[in-house]
Amino acid sequence: MPKSLTPSGQPVPATRFQANLNIRFPPLPRTASEVARLLSDDSADPNLEKLIEIVHADPIVAQLVLRRINSAYYGLRRRVTEIQKAIALLGFLEVSNIVLTAAMLQLREAVSNPEQAHIFEDLMRLSVGGAIYAQRLAQWLQLCWARRVFTAGLLHSSGRLILLYNRPDDYEALWYTNENGSLPSAEAERTIFGVSYLELNEQAAREWNLPETLGLLLGQLETPKNLSDPDLQTQAALVATGSAIAEQLHLARNDTVTLPPQARLLLGYTLTEAQMCKRLLEVRDEVERYLHMLLKGNGNA
8 A cells, every 4th residue: 555654754745746857967976987887898807907097096985995995894904005905805896886886875965854865775775785686696697797787786776866866855755655665666757757767777877978788788677678689688687686686685674585577587597496596595694784884884884
């Protein structure tokens, strides 16, 4: 049933149903777009030298990387003060996560109350959790796109974050009046805003000068078979499945997982559906601890 109150007991604001949304895309830091391009290149080993160069050029990101490696989460006995050593210890994907997550966190400035802050945090959990599950699935299925789907996973909630950024009160209303308690559907977003997160995903990729294939993939997460390239279909299915699992385990707090329809494209590789579900559940606690550190501990706990 639709809700009339938010979890904190506040009335849900009324949506205005204005479909003539003039989208504002916040600028993506150059550091983030450069890292996204590195991640999207699965043709070679991770380019650590280029990543070190990118991080060195951005003092804020450099501080975040050093703060992360020196946090209690990693439990190092000696403090790390050199970026090159920090990146070597954290690894290519972890540092890339720091860069892209920091870029997404700038959208937090749009939220104006605790309810909207809760939505923002859930969307960040969906992004990071979905990226990790998509990456793990690619590795378990022995597919070569672990870095690419990790990038797409981190960015797959961009459209929802942009809707929250542009119309926070209306997105709050849509979020808390959703009848089945799950994420707002693309259809509901189109009804209220005239555009869904899927279209905005693709538009944002163009606006931020990200690889074209990344934008295509992010625009077809719900319908991977619409993509003409079979490899992109599989990548979209990985990201969609990772997102669905993150929603079930870390937003809805379910104790079981159900693979989404897009996961049919993943069958026939190295794992059965039951085996995928089992492995995804096995890493749930590890992912939850990481999300808590990232979003609650700010890298310090």
